[in-house]
Amino acid sequence: MAEDLRDKLGAQHLPLRDQVLAALRTAIIDGDYLPGERLTEDRLAEDFGVSRNPVREALRVAEAEGFVVILPRRGAVVASPSSGTITDMFAVRERLEALAARLAAERATAADVASLRALLDQGREATQRHDLARVAELNSTLHLRILQISGNPWLSSIAKSLYLHVQWVFRLGAAERAPHSWAEHIQLVDAIESGDGDRAERAALDHLDAASAAAYENAEGGYGAR
Amino acid sequence: MAEDLRDKLGAQHLPLRDQVLAALRTAIIDGDYLPGERLTEDRLAEDFGVSRNPVREALRVAEAEGFVVILPRRGAVVASPSSGTITDMFAVRERLEALAARLAAERATAADVASLRALLDQGREATQRHDLARVAELNSTLHLRILQISGNPWLSSIAKSLYLHVQWVFRLGAAERAPHSWAEHIQLVDAIESGDGDRAERAALDHLDAASAAAYENAEGGYGAR
DNA sequence: TAATTGTTCTTCGTATACACTTTGTCCGGA
DNA sequence: TCCGGACAAAGTGTATACGAAGAACAATTA
Numbered sequence: 001m002a003e004d005l006r007d008k009l010g011a012q013h014l015p016l017r018d019q020v021l022a023a024l025r026t027a028i029i030d031g032d033y034l035p036g037e038r039l040t041e042d043r044l045a046e047d048f049g050v051s052r053n054p055v056r057e058a059l060r061v062a063e064a065e066g067f068v069v070i071l072p073r074r075g076a077v078v079a080s081p082s083s084g085t086i087t088d089m090f091a092v093r094e095r096l097e098a099l100a101a102r103l104a105a106e107r108a109t110a111a112d113v114a115s116l117r118a119l120l121d122q123g124r125e126a127t128q129r130h131d132l133a134r135v136a137e138l139n140s141t142l143h144l145r146i147l148q149i150s151g152n153p154w155l156s157s158i159a160k161s162l163y164l165h166v167q168w169v170f171r172l173g174a175a176e177r178a179p180h181s182w183a184e185h186i187q188l189v190d191a192i193e194s195g196d197g198d199r200a201e202r203a204a205l206d207h208l209d210a211a212s213a214a215a216y217e218n219a220e221g222g223y224g225a226r
Numbered sequence: 227m228a229e230d231l232r233d234k235l236g237a238q239h240l241p242l243r244d245q246v247l248a249a250l251r252t253a254i255i256d257g258d259y260l261p262g263e264r265l266t267e268d269r270l271a272e273d274f275g276v277s278r279n280p281v282r283e284a285l286r287v288a289e290a291e292g293f294v295v296i297l298p299r300r301g302a303v304v305a306s307p308s309s310g311t312i313t314d315m316f317a318v319r320e321r322l323e324a325l326a327a328r329l330a331a332e333r334a335t336a337a338d339v340a341s342l343r344a345l346l347d348q349g350r351e352a353t354q355r356h357d358l359a360r361v362a363e364l365n366s367t368l369h370l371r372i373l374q375i376s377g378n379p380w381l382s383s384i385a386k387s388l389y390l391h392v393q394w395v396f397r398l399g400a401a402e403r404a405p406h407s408w409a410e411h412i413q414l415v416d417a418i419e420s421g422d423g424d425r426a427e428r429a430a431l432d433h434l435d436a437a438s439a440a441a442y443e444n445a446e447g448g449y450g451a452r
Numbered sequence: 453t454a455a456t457t458g459t460t461c462t463t464c465g466t467a468t469a470c471a472c473t474t475t476g477t478c479c480g481g482a
Numbered sequence: 483t484c485c486g487g488a489c490a491a492a493g494t495g496t497a498t499a500c501g502a503a504g505a506a507c508a509a510t511t512a
Contacts, residue, residue: 015298016465017286040493051466053279056494057286060243064290066383072241073473073494088378091329095321103317152314157292158384241495266462277497282464299463299504457510464503470496477490482483 020048021058028067028078029168035080039068065161067168081169089165090212094205096159097143101188101204102197103150112149113193119145120189123182135182140167142185146192170215184210246274247284254293254304255394261306265294291387293394307395315391316438320431322385323369327414327430328423329376338375339419345371346415349408361408366393368411372418396441410436 024044027033044055059076062068068076081089104112119142126134143163147156184207191200250270253259270281285302288294294302307315330338345368352360369389373382410433417426 015463042493053282053465053467056279057283060283060287061290064287074475075494085379088380091325091378092322092380092384095325096318099317099321152317153311154314154318154388158318162380243495268462279496279498300506301463453512455510455512457508459506459508461506462504464501466500466502468498468500471494472496473492473494475490475492477488479488480486482485 015054016050017054017057020044020050020054021061023048024058024062025065025067025164028062029164029171031171033078035078037078039076039078041075066165081165086169086215087212089162089169090208090215093159093162093166094208094212096155096162097146097208098201098204100147100150100152100155100159101192101200103152103155104146105192105195105197105200107151108149108192108195113189116142116145116149116189116192120182120186123185127182139181139185146188149192166215181207181211181214241280242276243280243283246270246276246280247287249274250284250288251291251293251390254288255390255397257397259304261304263304265302265304267301292391307391312395312441313438315388315395316434316441319385319388319392320434320438322381322388323372323434324427324430326373326376326378326381326385327418327426329378329381330372331418331421331423331426333377334375334418334421339415342368342371342375342415342418346408346412349411353408365407365411372414375418392437392441407433407437407440 024033033039039059041052041055041059044059045052048055059068059070063070063076067079069079070076108116119138123135123138123142126138140163144160147159150156184203188200188203188207191203194200250259259265265285267278267281267285270285271278274281285294285296289296289302293305295305296302334342345364349361349364349368352364366389370386373385376382410429414426414429414433417429420426
């Protein structure tokens with residue numbers, strides 16, 4: 001009974017605008033709303049079954065995060081990650097994840113390393129099962145976990161946001177590369193465990209370089225945003 | 227009552243929410259709203275002479291940017307940049323501005339360099355006049371200009387946001403350090419002009435290290451947020 | 453004193469209204 | 483046929499009001 005109430009209150013705890021924002025983000029990342037598509041407030045309100053206000057608030061944040069572009073008096077359209085900005089994104093991500101890897105190496109506890117290793121194991125297993133969706137999910141979890149271990153909230157939140165955008169761009173072809181990248185992940189975790197910041201940074205850079213190259217290839221075959 | 231603000235800001239095309247956001251940001255950075263201070267929607271609406279709707283939208287973005295913290299059902303309070311996050315902020319900024327300096331060095335046109343030199347001149351002049359406010363302003367402009375020259379929109383927007391936060395933390399004691407840092411700026415611009423990415427990156431790192439040390443000192447004497 | 457109950461303040465979401473822009477359409481004239 | 487302008491439709495931007503729910507604080511009671 002108390003749990004019932006807790007759950008109910010906990011669910012209520014999330015403001016509608018945040019739920020809308022989350023739903024909007026995933027809808028965009030999943031391609032339900034395609035780049036360039038017009039997002040009128042009424043339409044979104046109807047799609048999510050809420051009034052205009054929460055939608056508007058979610059849209060402003062989505063704009064700040066780069067998922068939509070808002071044209072004054074003309075409303076919102078889904079942003080278009082052009083191939084130019086893919087390069088730019090990776091240039092920034094490279095620096096950020098390198099820093100994260102260094103910090104993680106310097107600060108990781110035994111428990112932290114253990115949790116990374118556990119993810120690695122699950123990833124190997126999922127790869128053997130050819131469960132690509134699960135591999136992709138573990139991929140995200142691993143990166144986010146490293147960010148968290150770095151203990152720098154700024155780094156974490158910025159990189160997280162960038163990471164979402166990478167997923168968005170990646171979306172279509174990422175799964176094919178996942179098994180390849182797993183070997184790089186092992187290198188990275190080994191480096192973090194060693195506590196050697198330089199080495200961890202190098203491993204992160206190598207990983208990002210490979211991912212960047214793959215992303216660029218995928219972008220060619222991506223949706224033709226304009 | 228509302229008219230003065232409306233007329234002042236209303237001359238532009240900008241939606242009210244953006245004007246409110248800008249006003250809110252500067253009010254927080256300038257210390258008109260102190261860390262921990264409660265910001266009710268009604269109060270802000272009255273302060274800015276607008277209705278609650280634009281205020282709410284501005285608040286959501288301000289939250290995403292880290293200037294306020296919104297507690298569910300309890301409203302917004304001005305965020306508190308604790309000394310812990312100062313270190314974290316500079317760790318990220320270091321990487322980002324180093325990248326910006328490198329990219330700027332690789333891409334700067336003659337006109338770009340000329341505009342940087344012009345800022346440098348104005349800064350030297352303002353320093354001689356002991357016009358510290360102007361020096362601080364030129365300081366910002368210079369950094370933002372380099373970001374812009376880097377030509378990476380992601381880098382630019384992220385670093386810009388971080389830069390605002392640095393200004394916020396700095397606020398009190400920054401003026402004293404400004405003359406010192408000007409010498410470092412000359413090094414930085416020289417490096418960018420040379421087109422040598424490595425050198426530009428090193429110059430940026432040196433500058434940031436010094437700024438970081440200074441910021442840390444200032445933080446001790448900052449406002450005692452709780 | 454401690455617990456409980458009210459009261460008040462404020463957010464959160466909904467709904468409505470309306471001015472103003474932008475956009476698209478239609479119509480008449482060259 | 484093509485052009486330009488009037489006109490209507492759609493949608494944003496802003497204001498306002500209202501009710502529900504939660505949180506904080508005061509008052510009351512045991």
